[in-house]
Amino acid sequence: MSFPELQLTIGWLYPTLMSTYGDRGNVITIERRAQWRGYDVKVLPLDQNTTAADIKAVDVIVGGGAQDRQQEIVMRDLQGAKADAMREKIENGTPGVFTCGSPQLLGHYYEPGLGQRIEGLGILDLVSVHPGENIKRCIGNLVIEVTASRLARDLAEMTGSTPYLVGFENHGGRTKLGKVEALGRVVYGLGNNGEDGTEGAFYQNAIATYSHGPLLPKNPFVADWLIQTALRLKYQQEIILQPLDDNLAVQAREAMFKRLKVSLGTGHL
Amino acid sequence: MGNKIQFIDRLRLGFAVSVAKSVTFIVQFLRLGAASVLPGAIARRIEPRLLELLSQQVKNGVILIAGTNGKTTTALLLCTILERKGYRIAHNSTGANLENGLMSALLESTNLLGTLDVDYAILEVDENIVPRVLTPLQPRIILCLNLFRDQLDRYGEVDTISKRWTKVISTLPAETVVIPNADDPTLSNLGQQLPQRVLFFGLNEPEHYLEAIPHAVDSIYCPRCGHSLDYKGVYLSHLGDFTCPKCGFSKSKPTLESSEWSQILVGLYNKYNTLAAATAAIELGVDEATIRDAINNFQAAFGRAEDLVINGKRVRILLSKNPVGTNETIRVVTESTDKTTLLVLNDRTPDGTDVSWIWDVDTEKLVERGGTLVVSGDRVYDLALRLRYSEKYPQSKLNLIVEKDLRQAIATALEHTPENETLHILPTYSAMLEVREILTGRKIL
Numbered sequence: 001m002s003f004p005e006l007q008l009t010i011g012w013l014y015p016t017l018m019s020t021y022g023d024r025g026n027v028i029t030i031e032r033r034a035q036w037r038g039y040d041v042k043v044l045p046l047d048q049n050t051t052a053a054d055i056k057a058v059d060v061i062v063g064g065g066a067q068d069r070q071q072e073i074v075m076r077d078l079q080g081a082k083a084d085a086m087r088e089k090i091e092n093g094t095p096g097v098f099t100c101g102s103p104q105l106l107g108h109y110y111e112p113g114l115g116q117r118i119e120g121l122g123i124l125d126l127v128s129v130h131p132g133e134n135i136k137r138c139i140g141n142l143v144i145e146v147t148a149s150r151l152a153r154d155l156a157e158m159t160g161s162t163p164y165l166v167g168f169e170n171h172g173g174r175t176k177l178g179k180v181e182a183l184g185r186v187v188y189g190l191g192n193n194g195e196d197g198t199e200g201a202f203y204q205n206a207i208a209t210y211s212h213g214p215l216l217p218k219n220p221f222v223a224d225w226l227i228q229t230a231l232r233l234k235y236q237q238e239i240i241l242q243p244l245d246d247n248l249a250v251q252a253r254e255a256m257f258k259r260l261k262v263s264l265g266t267g268h269l
Numbered sequence: 270m271g272n273k274i275q276f277i278d279r280l281r282l283g284f285a286v287s288v289a290k291s292v293t294f295i296v297q298f299l300r301l302g303a304a305s306v307l308p309g310a311i312a313r314r315i316e317p318r319l320l321e322l323l324s325q326q327v328k329n330g331v332i333l334i335a336g337t338n339g340k341t342t343t344a345l346l347l348c349t350i351l352e353r354k355g356y357r358i359a360h361n362s363t364g365a366n367l368e369n370g371l372m373s374a375l376l377e378s379t380n381l382l383g384t385l386d387v388d389y390a391i392l393e394v395d396e397n398i399v400p401r402v403l404t405p406l407q408p409r410i411i412l413c414l415n416l417f418r419d420q421l422d423r424y425g426e427v428d429t430i431s432k433r434w435t436k437v438i439s440t441l442p443a444e445t446v447v448i449p450n451a452d453d454p455t456l457s458n459l460g461q462q463l464p465q466r467v468l469f470f471g472l473n474e475p476e477h478y479l480e481a482i483p484h485a486v487d488s489i490y491c492p493r494c495g496h497s498l499d500y501k502g503v504y505l506s507h508l509g510d511f512t513c514p515k516c517g518f519s520k521s522k523p524t525l526e527s528s529e530w531s532q533i534l535v536g537l538y539n540k541y542n543t544l545a546a547a548t549a550a551i552e553l554g555v556d557e558a559t560i561r562d563a564i565n566n567f568q569a570a571f572g573r574a575e576d577l578v579i580n581g582k583r584v585r586i587l588l589s590k591n592p593v594g595t596n597e598t599i600r601v602v603t604e605s606t607d608k609t610t611l612l613v614l615n616d617r618t619p620d621g622t623d624v625s626w627i628w629d630v631d632t633e634k635l636v637e638r639g640g641t642l643v644v645s646g647d648r649v650y651d652l653a654l655r656l657r658y659s660e661k662y663p664q665s666k667l668n669l670i671v672e673k674d675l676r677q678a679i680a681t682a683l684e685h686t687p688e689n690e691t692l693h694i695l696p697t698y699s700a701m702l703e704v705r706e707i708l709t710g711r712k713i714l
Contacts, residue, residue, distance in 0.1 A: 016489060019484070019629070021625045022625030022629050023628050024628050025625065025628030028658050029658060036663040038663070048497075065428070068428075069495070070490070072495075073490065088346075130281055133429050135337075139622065149537070168623055170623050170625075209533030212625050214329075214628050217651075217654045217655070218654070218660060248653050248654050249654060250658055251650045252651055252654060258623075
């Protein structure tokens with residue numbers, strides 16, 4: 001059964017400024033998985049040319065990483081009515097996936113290795129600091145177990161097993177969480193700061209993470225959760241997603257678990 | 270360039286050189302590889318000023334080649350041109366472009382007394398070590414080919430790299446000649462800021478403009494004021510004819526008129542490499558006839574648009590190590606009529622351990638034209654996913670063959686290639702070395 005009448009608009013934050021690490025892969029994954037199910041999909045860049053009304057019209061938001069200079073340009077633009085629209089969307093439960101630089105923007109501030117502190121939108125209760133050019137970046141494969149309670153429950157229901165995410169982290173900045181819930185706990189890698197074992201953050205329906213790689217192709221159930229949450233909010237009813245053939249993703253995950261010698265027990269996807 | 274080296278330095282230099290040469294002999298004798306890194310590493314432990322002591326003996330000067338893509342091919346072309354004029358050249362021809370690789374290249378032409386007897390040294394240098402080696406090398410010419418996003422896991426960001434380059438190049442002697450790519454906003458800006466003599470190279474051929482700016486673009490923002498740049502047209506990635514509507518920054522005028530020059534190999538990126546080498550050769554006093562002749566008779570460096578014949582079938586290896594390079598090698602494939610392509614993705618240190626860049630490649634163009642795509646490498650499933658997600662259709666129409674074993678993948682791809690077609694192989698760096706080893710039965714590094 002397909003839903004040709006279903007429509008999904010993906011809002012993509014500053015594609016030319018915030019797409020340093022293949023984060024476009026997250027947009028592509030949501031877009032294709034919706035297309036493959038017969039939905040009408042639109043990708044709307046949310047950048048200097050868009051208005052607050054455009055931001056309000058999107059169903060799911062994707063944000064990627066940026067170089068420090070680009071991050072500054074973004075923050076100069078994301079002010080006033082546009083900042084308010086962004087805040088309103090996230091507070092009202094619009095789902096989104098924010099990688100690397102964009103969670104820093106949603107937090108209170110980001111302090112680059114060189115130069116001035118960049119103020120964030122303060123939606124997520126977290127701060128990010130770059131410890132300086134001479135401190136090693138956090139780079140490498142990353143495996144986390146989703147612990148954010150509501151998301152963990154939803155994903156476990158969808159997959160029938162404990163939700164583990166596979167990705168790759170590549171960040172200079174270190175993030176400390178305030179009252180916001182962590183996305184998960186680090187099973188392999190460094191995560192938010194390499195110290196407290198947390199990775200990412202989860203607030204309303206916004207997923208913030210250092211896990212790019214990009215995140216969604218190898219964790220397709222997260223893409224489906226975003227789509228399902230977006231459609232539920234938009235159409236105010238439960239939409240059942242048709243299953244897709246995710247054999248390649250399963251093989252990619254297993255190859256990585258095996259290589260990292262991460263033992264997750266049986267039954268995981 | 271002076272030949273005066275203090276006696277004690279000479280002694281240590283001689284010792285360092287003889288140890289290094291013994292290492293080279295042993296490595297090659299035991300068939301461990303081409304010894305392009307280890308001898309330099311060992312000699313440098315004995316004489317830390319090795320790079321400086323050797324490079325100051327180069328008679329007519331060191332030519333340094335930096336940039337994300339095209340270093341090896343440009344170096345080889347310039348080398349070929351100068352050799353035609355009878356010059357003797359030291360050159361890191363295997364593409365080992367970190368400090369030890371540079372050292373090993375110079376050591377190869379050095380005798381046991383520590384005397385380096387060459388006219389030129391042509392050294393391709395990894396973009397991140399450029400600031401460290403400029404002062405000891407004191408190059409006569411610096412070629413800055415382009416700056417794209419590459420191996421961010423090792424290096425961080427394009428902006429940071431160009432700032433570091435500008436800072437160090439500014440401190441070099443006034444007679445240093447810098448040859449930057451005029452079409453690259455970051456490098457055009459670098460050239461415009463330097464106190465030295467600057468000769469730009471670039472394209473002036475609007476018929477080669479792309480229809481749209483590709484996704485894998487790094488700097489379409491003005492390097493001076495941060496405003497978005499206006500492009501009259503884009504040749505590849507962010508290389509093109511640009512101006513800044515806010516501060517007036519614009520592309521510098523290239524020394525050579527590109528439309529009057531033919532190019533080496535295939536792909537527009539090789540036109541840039543051709544123009545860069547030609548500009549340098551003219552600056553070194555080589556006549557145009559010799560340069561044009563070298564261009565017309567050029568043979569590829571290994572793995573860079575290299576053509577081989579395997580069991581009667583034509584194979585073309587197109588090194589594909591980052592988004593911009595891969596978009597361009599895909600352009601070569603899609604402009605051909607050949608229908609079989611092998612892509613190999615590794616994630617070892619020389620490739621960059623972060624493979625997320627494949628999502629910045631416009632693989633849709635390759636997938637949409639159909640044919641057989643074989644994938645292999647350490648990250649074969651990541652690559653397969655990228656290709657699957659390039660399709661709009663719920664049922665895959667792609668003839669995608671996922672084969673983890675590279676030897677088998679090559680065999681399968683060759684089987685699928687008809688007699689009169691060429692198999693294109695797009696590997697990352699370490700994968701390219703493996704592919705070549707399998708195809709030719711010989712190690713190159």
